[in-house]
Amino acid sequence: EEPEVQVEKHRYESDISKLRSIVIHSLYSQKDIFLRELLSNSQDALEKLRLTSLSEGSYLNLDEWKGNITIEARKSGNGGQLIVRDTGIGMSKSELAKNLGTIAKSGTSEFLNKADNSSSAGIDGSNLIGQFGLGFYSTFLVSPSVKVSSIPPATADNPKPVQYTFESNASGDEFTVYADPRGNTLLEQGPCGTEVVLDIEDGSGNEWVLDNKKLEELVEKHSQFSSKFPIYLRKTVADDEAATDGENAHSEGWVKLNKKQPLWMKNPKSVSEQEYRDFYAALDPTADAKTAGWTHWKGDSGSGVSFRAMMYIPDKLPEDFWNKGPGVFRNIKLMVKRVFLTDDLGEDYLPRWLSFLKIVVDADDLPLNVSRETLQNNKFLRQLKRILVRKAIDMFTRISKDEPEKWEKIQKTIGNAIRIGMVESDGKDRVKLAGLLRFASTRGESVSLEDYIENRRDGQKQIYFLAGVGESAESLARSPLIEKPVARGYEVLLLNAPADETVMAQLGSYRYVIRSRMSSQRKLKHMLYRGLKLQDVAKAGFKYGDEDDDAKEKAELEMQKKAFGPLIEWLKKEFRGPISDVVLTNRLVKSPCAIVADNHGWSANMQKLMMANAREDDPMLPMMKQMPKILEINPRSPLIEGLLERVHDLPQSDDVDEDEDSDSAAVSDDERELVETVQVLLDTAMIRSGFMVSDTNTYFDRVESLLRRSLGVSQSAKTRTDGVKPAPPVAQDTLPDAEAAAAATANMGDMSGGVGFEMGPDGPQFMDWQDLKSKVSTEKPGGDQSQLEDLVEEAVSHDEL
Numbered sequence: 001e002e003p004e005v006q007v008e009k010h011r012y013e014s015d016i017s018k019l020r021s022i023v024i025h026s027l028y029s030q031k032d033i034f035l036r037e038l039l040s041n042s043q044d045a046l047e048k049l050r051l052t053s054l055s056e057g058s059y060l061n062l063d064e065w066k067g068n069i070t071i072e073a074r075k076s077g078n079g080g081q082l083i084v085r086d087t088g089i090g091m092s093k094s095e096l097a098k099n100l101g102t103i104a105k106s107g108t109s110e111f112l113n114k115a116d117n118s119s120s121a122g123i124d125g126s127n128l129i130g131q132f133g134l135g136f137y138s139t140f141l142v143s144p145s146v147k148v149s150s151i152p153p154a155t156a157d158n159p160k161p162v163q164y165t166f167e168s169n170a171s172g173d174e175f176t177v178y179a180d181p182r183g184n185t186l187l188e189q190g191p192c193g194t195e196v197v198l199d200i201e202d203g204s205g206n207e208w209v210l211d212n213k214k215l216e217e218l219v220e221k222h223s224q225f226s227s228k229f230p231i232y233l234r235k236t237v238a239d240d241e242a243a244t245d246g247e248n249a250h251s252e253g254w255v256k257l258n259k260k261q262p263l264w265m266k267n268p269k270s271v272s273e274q275e276y277r278d279f280y281a282a283l284d285p286t287a288d289a290k291t292a293g294w295t296h297w298k299g300d301s302g303s304g305v306s307f308r309a310m311m312y313i314p315d316k317l318p319e320d321f322w323n324k325g326p327g328v329f330r331n332i333k334l335m336v337k338r339v340f341l342t343d344d345l346g347e348d349y350l351p352r353w354l355s356f357l358k359i360v361v362d363a364d365d366l367p368l369n370v371s372r373e374t375l376q377n378n379k380f381l382r383q384l385k386r387i388l389v390r391k392a393i394d395m396f397t398r399i400s401k402d403e404p405e406k407w408e409k410i411q412k413t414i415g416n417a418i419r420i421g422m423v424e425s426d427g428k429d430r431v432k433l434a435g436l437l438r439f440a441s442t443r444g445e446s447v448s449l450e451d452y453i454e455n456r457r458d459g460q461k462q463i464y465f466l467a468g469v470g471e472s473a474e475s476l477a478r479s480p481l482i483e484k485p486v487a488r489g490y491e492v493l494l495l496n497a498p499a500d501e502t503v504m505a506q507l508g509s510y511r512y513v514i515r516s517r518m519s520s521q522r523k524l525k526h527m528l529y530r531g532l533k534l535q536d537v538a539k540a541g542f543k544y545g546d547e548d549d550d551a552k553e554k555a556e557l558e559m560q561k562k563a564f565g566p567l568i569e570w571l572k573k574e575f576r577g578p579i580s581d582v583v584l585t586n587r588l589v590k591s592p593c594a595i596v597a598d599n600h601g602w603s604a605n606m607q608k609l610m611m612a613n614a615r616e617d618d619p620m621l622p623m624m625k626q627m628p629k630i631l632e633i634n635p636r637s638p639l640i641e642g643l644l645e646r647v648h649d650l651p652q653s654d655d656v657d658e659d660e661d662s663d664s665a666a667v668s669d670d671e672r673e674l675v676e677t678v679q680v681l682l683d684t685a686m687i688r689s690g691f692m693v694s695d696t697n698t699y700f701d702r703v704e705s706l707l708r709r710s711l712g713v714s715q716s717a718k719t720r721t722d723g724v725k726p727a728p729p730v731a732q733d734t735l736p737d738a739e740a741a742a743a744a745t746a747n748m749g750d751m752s753g754g755v756g757f758e759m760g761p762d763g764p765q766f767m768d769w770q771d772l773k774s775k776v777s778t779e780k781p782g783g784d785q786s787q788l789e790d791l792v793e794e795a796v797s798h799d800e801l
């Protein structure tokens, strides 16, 4: 017969009904999160009781209290019930209705309006849960009807509380609350608590919920950190192997699941490498995730909050690392006294380039139940942000010093992230990060700036580098631009990662402000890396540092300067515009000439990079492309000597005046021919130095005319253009339609959108160049206006050789 129970019927608020159905639909593929949500609610309830009983002491009968959670699968046939109980703070009748049937969070309707306009399909349900506190509704993912019975602790005002039950179906928009007809059954376990009963139906596809093995797995996966209160699983006849487990023999059918200690609470000295690795695997949800290195420390925020933290480097970057925009990265788990608080510390809490790290921070003193907004204003968290960045850089530095081989590998994975970090960081960090990078060089495959400095030669005041995106180190090493330094035994870094030149430029120049009482002056200075200037060998300003040592050499140079003076003058006069200066080279051995960028212009490599990513209306582009370049000629090259002779043979302009008119015409023909030939030489040098010729068609016309001359073919002879066969008529046959064709290529991936990519150890790595570029051009220390200003101040005298 029906027990006499007064059942109160409630209607869910309309917002709740909607949110509930969004949660159910959007999380359809992640049903197993329901257990995590139930366990975290129980942990919260236990923790709340512990804290309030400590501070207020207003609850009665708590002397014997033991906080725990039990999970029990009761099978009947293939279906059954899953029961999760805790001895936490419980809920009164009105709390049941309020906590489980309404939403206190603000912004709900706003959110729902948005969700209505788009479609609920694109909404991330797990976000929703965090945002609105909807965790409980995830139970409907596996159960058509859910009962929650609860009893709060006794107080002076309410010495004999009554157990109530909340009941709701997954469909329908009603719930009921009634006094539990079974009586205060929960008091058998403790002074108060909550029990959640999920009906699991045979044939619903959710029978796995009743499988103990699966339940154990899920607890391991989601709740092993919240090990403050024990979680027990009821063992059944089917898994009676558990009964022979000595440790649990006394627990009479209950197996403790979360036996692990929170690792971060331990003294780092007592933690084994394997423990660190296992912990990482639990921290990173990606399949077979491994870590490449870690750090574990105990700290103090400076504002008096002490904390313990662990920071891990994964062995590969997250798949979406290069594609993701600004956002909440959820790579930091914030705990307060062992209880998980949040992994949502706000947008870009850590710089994006560090978002690959996995971090656990356990603070000793933070309010539980703080909202995201209050968290963002929290002093500790603001301080923590800086601490974490510093710790990350320290960790990298330590590994690179103590375990160079390990770092070598890590650096290959995260090197590009570090490069971005350099662009984003300021002076001090930038230098530290630069020290972490490894480059190819003319001496070795993996050279750090420190190694380079060790190997520098007497008097050398510059670190030489040559950049060429995507070119192999071997081909860079053959560049004419470094013929001589390499022949002389100087080391040159060969940079081929896309960001290399940008970061070197950033490292090499640094804007700082000089403030005095009288004036505030801005000045851009080359920042030195341990006293050495970073010198792009594709740019002017290259020096060995021993130029003055050798008197003989100096005298020879003076002589050469004099001897080649007329050629230099003639070249300057004829090619003014594209060529800003002509100098005797200090870097060529065999090549007759080379073209380098002005110290403040774009190198050939940078020009290519910028062109590949520029918007068409970018005003910088034509300007930088037209930036005058410097022609370096090699006085030892027979070609240059021959050129000098030809220039000598040209009549001086006053000679011309004395000559007959007919003669003078012949002479300027000669000169015109010479100009044409030299133009071809220059264009070829441009190409060899990595630039593009400004007009390929004209270039080839000139080459053709040169070839005709050398073959003795008339310049005016025309190519026959008749007899070109016309195309057949328009095709009549049908091709497969576009949809079918698209389906066939659907798996090829999208590589559009200004994203550059390069092959990393784990396949292509995407770099957001648009972003990087905007940094380069907004911060301006990399090679633009601010440097142009500086050009006046720091004009390098090229014949100072």
Ligand SMILES: Nc1ncnc2c1ncn2[C@@H]1O[C@H](COP(=O)(O)OP(=O)(O)OP(=O)(O)O)[C@@H](O)[C@H]1O
Pocket: 037, 040, 041, 042, 045, 086, 088, 089, 090, 091, 099, 100, 129, 130, 131, 132, 133, 134, 135, 136, 137, 193, 194
């Ligand atoms: N086992 C429990 N014991 C006591 N109160 C509970 C329990 N489970 C849920 N509650 C109450 O119901 C409320 C709603 O729970 P729900 O899981 O929907 O959201 P939440 O826990 O507040 O937020 P989130 O899901 O993001 O953790 C909780 O805030 C809590 O007050």
